[in-house]
Amino acid sequence: MAESHITTHAGLAHHFDDIEQQREAGTLGMWAFLVTEVMFFGGLFLAYILYRSKYPVEFAVASNSLNVTMGFINTLVLICSSLTMALAVYCSQIGKRRPLIVFLLLTMALGTTFLVIKGVEYHEKFVEHHIPVRFPTYEFKWEGHATEGVPVHGESSASVDSGRIEMFFFIYFAMTGVHALHMIIGLGILTTLVLMARRGRFTPEYHSPVELSGLYWHFVDIVWIFLFPLLYLVGAHLH
Amino acid sequence: METVAEITPPRTHYLNATYGVKSWLLTTDHKRIALLYLASVTFFFFLGGLFAAGIRIELLTPQGDFVQAETYNRMFTMHGVVMIFLFLIPAIPAVLGNFLVPLMIGARDLAFPRINLLSWYIYTVGALFAVLAILFGGVDTGWTFYTPYSSTYSNGNVILTGLGVFVVGFSSILTGLNFIVTIHTMRAPGLTWFRLPLFIWAHYATSLIMILGTPVIAVTILLLALERLAHVGIFDPALGGDPVLFQHLFWFYSHPAVYIMVLPAMGVISELIANMSRKRIFGYKFVAFASLAIAAFGFLVWGHHMFVSTQSVYAGMVFSFLSYAVAIPSAVKVFNWTATLYKGSISYDTPMLYAFGFIGFFIIGGMTGLFLAALGVDVHVHDTYFVVAHFHYIMVGGTIMGYLGGLHYWWPKITGRLYSEAWARFAALVIFVGFNLTFFPQFLLGYMGMPRRYYAYPPEFQVLNVMSSAGASILGVGYLIPVIYLIWSMRYGPHAPANPWGAAGLEWRTSSPPPTLNFEQVPVVTWEAYEFGDPSENAESRMENRG
Ligand SMILES: [Cu+2]
Numbered sequence: 001m002a003e004s005h006i007t008t009h010a011g012l013a014h015h016f017d018d019i020e021q022q023r024e025a026g027t028l029g030m031w032a033f034l035v036t037e038v039m040f041f042g043g044l045f046l047a048y049i050l051y052r053s054k055y056p057v058e059f060a061v062a063s064n065s066l067n068v069t070m071g072f073i074n075t076l077v078l079i080c081s082s083l084t085m086a087l088a089v090y091c092s093q094i095g096k097r098r099p100l101i102v103f104l105l106l107t108m109a110l111g112t113t114f115l116v117i118k119g120v121e122y123h124e125k126f127v128e129h130h131i132p133v134r135f136p137t138y139e140f141k142w143e144g145h146a147t148e149g150v151p152v153h154g155e156s157s158a159s160v161d162s163g164r165i166e167m168f169f170f171i172y173f174a175m176t177g178v179h180a181l182h183m184i185i186g187l188g189i190l191t192t193l194v195l196m197a198r199r200g201r202f203t204p205e206y207h208s209p210v211e212l213s214g215l216y217w218h219f220v221d222i223v224w225i226f227l228f229p230l231l232y233l234v235g236a237h238l239h
Numbered sequence: 240m241e242t243v244a245e246i247t248p249p250r251t252h253y254l255n256a257t258y259g260v261k262s263w264l265l266t267t268d269h270k271r272i273a274l275l276y277l278a279s280v281t282f283f284f285f286l287g288g289l290f291a292a293g294i295r296i297e298l299l300t301p302q303g304d305f306v307q308a309e310t311y312n313r314m315f316t317m318h319g320v321v322m323i324f325l326f327l328i329p330a331i332p333a334v335l336g337n338f339l340v341p342l343m344i345g346a347r348d349l350a351f352p353r354i355n356l357l358s359w360y361i362y363t364v365g366a367l368f369a370v371l372a373i374l375f376g377g378v379d380t381g382w383t384f385y386t387p388y389s390s391t392y393s394n395g396n397v398i399l400t401g402l403g404v405f406v407v408g409f410s411s412i413l414t415g416l417n418f419i420v421t422i423h424t425m426r427a428p429g430l431t432w433f434r435l436p437l438f439i440w441a442h443y444a445t446s447l448i449m450i451l452g453t454p455v456i457a458v459t460i461l462l463l464a465l466e467r468l469a470h471v472g473i474f475d476p477a478l479g480g481d482p483v484l485f486q487h488l489f490w491f492y493s494h495p496a497v498y499i500m501v502l503p504a505m506g507v508i509s510e511l512i513a514n515m516s517r518k519r520i521f522g523y524k525f526v527a528f529a530s531l532a533i534a535a536f537g538f539l540v541w542g543h544h545m546f547v548s549t550q551s552v553y554a555g556m557v558f559s560f561l562s563y564a565v566a567i568p569s570a571v572k573v574f575n576w577t578a579t580l581y582k583g584s585i586s587y588d589t590p591m592l593y594a595f596g597f598i599g600f601f602i603i604g605g606m607t608g609l610f611l612a613a614l615g616v617d618v619h620v621h622d623t624y625f626v627v628a629h630f631h632y633i634m635v636g637g638t639i640m641g642y643l644g645g646l647h648y649w650w651p652k653i654t655g656r657l658y659s660e661a662w663a664r665f666a667a668l669v670i671f672v673g674f675n676l677t678f679f680p681q682f683l684l685g686y687m688g689m690p691r692r693y694y695a696y697p698p699e700f701q702v703l704n705v706m707s708s709a710g711a712s713i714l715g716v717g718y719l720i721p722v723i724y725l726i727w728s729m730r731y732g733p734h735a736p737a738n739p740w741g742a743a744g745l746e747w748r749t750s751s752p753p754p755t756l757n758f759e760q761v762p763v764v765t766w767e768a769y770e771f772g773d774p775s776e777n778a779e780s781r782m783e784n785r786g
Contacts, residue, residue, distance in 0.1 A: 015348035015756070016425075025350040025424040032416045036454045043458035043488055047473060050484055133469040140471070163472075163479045170471050174462065 011206035023208045030212040034219050037182075041223055044175050048230060051167055058164035064235030065130070066172070067121055071232040074117050078221045081110035089214040092197075092207035100210070101197050107217065108190045111183055118180055125169070132170040140166050172231055179227060182220045189213045246736045248655050249750040256755045267352035268755055273338035274653070275359050280334060281722070283325035283366065288715060290318035295677075295708040303695040311694035312379035313395065319382030321373075324404050325366050327638050328496060331503035332449075333362070333414055335645045336442045338653060340418055342746035343436050345427025345764065347756045350420040351413075358413035365406030372399040381692060383493070386474035386485040390466040398467055401460045408453045411499070415449025418442050427745070429764035436744055436768050437513075437526050441506025444530035448495045448502075448537065456492035459485065483548055490541035498537045500634050502530055504597065504641025505572055511594040511644055512576045514742035516583025519769040522575045529568035536565045546617045555614055562612035569605055573598060588740075589663035593644025596671045597637055604632030607682065622692075625685025628678045636674055643670070643721065650725065651735030655752040658728040662720060669717035676710025743769050 016022040052059045088103035125131055129141035142162040193213055196202065202210060253270045263271060293314045297305040306314065337355065341348055349355050372378060378395035380388055389397050422443050426435070462473060463485065472478025474485040513520040520526055542550055542558030550558075576598060585591065607629040610616045620626060651657055680703040685691075689700050696704070738747035749758050 013352075015346065015350075015352065021424055025420050028423055029351060029416060029420045032419055032450055036412050036416070036450045039451055040454035040458050043455050043462075046488070047462065047484060050481065051473070054481075055479070132471040134471060135469075161479070166471055167473060167479055170465070170469070170473055174465060178461075 011201070011203075019205060026208045026212055027215075030215050034215065037219060041175075041178070044171070044178065045226075045230075048171050048175065051164075051171065052234070055161075055164040055167065058160055059168050060235045061160050062165045062168035062172075062235070063231060063233070065128075066232050066235075067124065068232050068236070070117050070121050071228050074114050075224065075228050077110050077114050077117070078224050081107050081114070082218055082221045084110065085214050085217045089207075089211050092202045092210040093204060095202075095204040097197060097200060097202070100202065101194055104190055104194050104197065104210075108187055108194075111187050111190070115180060115183055115187075118176065130169055132166045132173065140169070142166070175227055175231065179220065179223055182223070186213075186217050186220055189216065246734050248734045249752070249754065251754065252655065252750060252752040253755045254655070254752050265356070267348070267356055269337050269341050269349045269352065269355055270653075270753065270755075270757075272355050272359055273334050276329060276333040276337060276362070279359070279362065279366065280326050280330050283321050284330075284718075287318055287321035287326055288718065290314045290321065291711065292715065294318060295711040297694050298696070298704045299708050301696050301698045301701050306694070308694050309379060312381075312692070313377035315692060316379055316381050316395075317373055317377045320369060320378070320400060320404065322635070323382055323496070323500075324407050325362075325369060327500045327634060328411060329362060329407075329414075330500075330638060330642050331507065331645065332418070332442060332445055332499070333358075333410075335507065335642070335649065336418065336445075336503060337414070339438065339649065339746055340421055340442060341425070342652075342749070342753060342757055343439055343744060344422065344425060344430055345745050345758065345762045346421060346425040347758075349417045350425055351417050354413050355417055358410040358417070361413065362407055362410035365403045365408075365410065368399055368403035368406060372396040372403060375399065383489060384460070384463060384485075385489075386463065386466075386482045387472070387476065387480075390463055390472070391470075391475050391477070398464050401464050405457050405460045405464075408457045411449050412453045415446035415453075418446040419450065422446075427762050427764055430745075433524065433527070434764055434766070434768050435527075436506075437509035437520060437523070437530070438503075438506040440527040441502050441509070441530045444534040445499055445502045445506075447531075447534050448499050451538070452492040452495040452499075455488060456496075459488040459492070462488075483545065483550070486545050486548055487541065490544045491538070494541040494544065495534070495537040497630070497634055498533055500638045501601075501641075502533060504638045504645075505530065507641040507645035507648075508576065508594050508597050509572075510742075510744070511590045511648055512579050513769040514648075514740055514744070515588065515591040515594065516580050516585045517741070517771045518579050518583040519767070519771065520575060521578035521581075522571075523768065525571050526575050529571045532568035533565060536561065536568070540565060540612075543612055543617070546614055547621050559612055559614050563609065566605065566609060566612075569601075573602065573605075586740075589660060589667055590644045590648035590740075592664060592667040592671075593640045593647065596667065596674075597640035597644065599671075600632050600636030600640060600674070604629055604634075604637060608633065620685055622690055623685035624681040624689045624691055627691050628681035628685060631678045631681075636678070639670075643667070646725075647721075648740070649746070650728070651739045652746055652751050652753070654729050654732075655735050655750075656728045656732035657735050657739065658732055659724050662724045666717055666720035666724075669713060669720065673710050673712075673714030673717045677707050677714050678710070680704070680706045680710075743771060 012019050012022060016025070084103045084106040088100055088107060091097075091100035091103060122131075129139065131138070132140045134140065140162075142160075142165045190213065193210055196209065253268055263275065266272060266275075293306065294311070297303065297311055297314075299305075303311065337349070340346075372395075375396050378393070378397055378400045380393050380395065380397060384397065384401065422435075422439055466472055466474055466480075472480035474480045474482050476482055509520055509526055540558055540562045542554055543562045546555050546559075576594075607625070611620065611626065611629060647658070647663055684700055684703050684707075687700070689696055735751045737749065737751050739751075740747070745758075745762055745764070746753075748762060
């Protein structure tokens, strides 16, 4: 019988020989998926690099209007969430169910904090008319605040072109928006993990869902680690 | 014990293991998912063909009399979008690859069966967006969606079509991911990398392109849609954007996408040539690594689409050189296939006819590709019918020959039935003649200066255009014949033995059609690929029970 090889382990799918093969497949699959993510974000980074080198003044000026404090707090929040995620993975490896759930919930709380702060920032931008759209009811506007009289590489702020500023915000919203979407998906995954953990689905032999979700979570954090300096700190030397 | 060579169909197999619509729509069996894909891509092939028919009717006469110019633009765009994204890209990997990768490596299924099913649903949803776009009047940008026309000026359904392409891309990514993981982790005991069939190597290389390239087109289309929605430019020069950035991002995927189409076809051809001439493929490792080399080089040549798009001369020279370089692994394959034939015991059954057709088309399409890779010549024939003829020979001729050759070769395995060999040979011949008659005149038209994408042309081009349209009708008939006899064979064809071709390869060592978990006993591989040693040596002596 073809089924005879199947061990009784609940987490083993029918088409794998053993739990080890399944774990290996899952890990490779997640890494390959993260490679596709790198390529996806890569397109956005390319657009950023191209226009930043084309319009350095506007990018510095626009970047300067972002809320660095909030961005910095969010960076700390995400680094902490990576720690709690790593601890959750560790707990799943040694089979500690209660701490596993606690760390997963902590990670979710930090992820939610990030999104709330991001939301406050987006709201700020909305009020300031810095969302790069041209609708009859709402239009992007640039009043040139935070740039008064500050020379950038010898050029005066008078030469700032609002269309190029808009380009910065376009890229800013595209990058942080796609990143936030990944955070939301991550929160969905973590919710599933908490439910699975409560039903006692993870054992020291079978915990790869936690491990793989951890990889995903760390990846999303790392993307932010790149986004923060590229988007927020470019204008820092204006001060 | 029952011998595998007997022509009694197995009592239960993957087709009759469960019944009902639900058992198909919720299946996780890679073989059933392959058949779902087969139905989908066949539908879209003929839908794309309808648009081609419209184009060829319009081009019968020099004046624009069949349709309006605007309608013509929409027809060639929808022809390209449907054929490329909904047929050519998924055709061989999602149908034949899905069916065969686990069988060829002795696995029970792909590594992620549910993701495999999900990829079909994603494909279906994306295809629905494209169909909706067609129903709402289509799109007129050309399948390349060049900005700023697509982002600012076009009044077609750019976003809906783009959404379709975006979504379908994820089904392609998931298929590639599944193949890579399956090939790495689920090979049968003893099946080392260099014992793998070349079909597997080709699909591995294809999968690499799928997961590395497809996300880039996804993000490009996302930016295009955002730009169109918000009326803010990152590609529109009027708003400070750079339209050439779009071209770079677009071709970074879309050139390698040509290899997503043709590499799997090359994998099929390697199987056909070796098995139908009963010889080990000449230079196995060269052919295997040529697939990887084509995938790798394929990512470095996208600039040959921008020789006249303000790209610097030096970039043009580098891209020109690298485009020539891709010809090397491609030629290695052709030489090795022909060398395999030497002193082989060649069968001229239908699959082999398609293999010969592939080599012919591939040589013509490949050689004219070298013309286009040359900086000076490309300026002359850029955006003419020369380009149209070239990429149809490679992408369409090559891929369809591989697809149909493979479909005929594995049809007995897929359905457990044999088709009519006489009709099949006849159809292969009709397709070969029809294809050449359709597209060879287009080389001449292009060389004489007829630009692509125009619905009217000077009268001196009419003779060649009429020839092309005549070829297209022959081609259309040629494509319809297999639909009829293949469907007929599913019900009335004689039962197929487990290995009707006397071929090597694990997929022939299980019943036709295979059981749901593919093998009664998991094979242990102790032999090389395409080992046609002593034919009396029975497969059974090599089969061992792993469990
Ligand atoms: Cu190309």
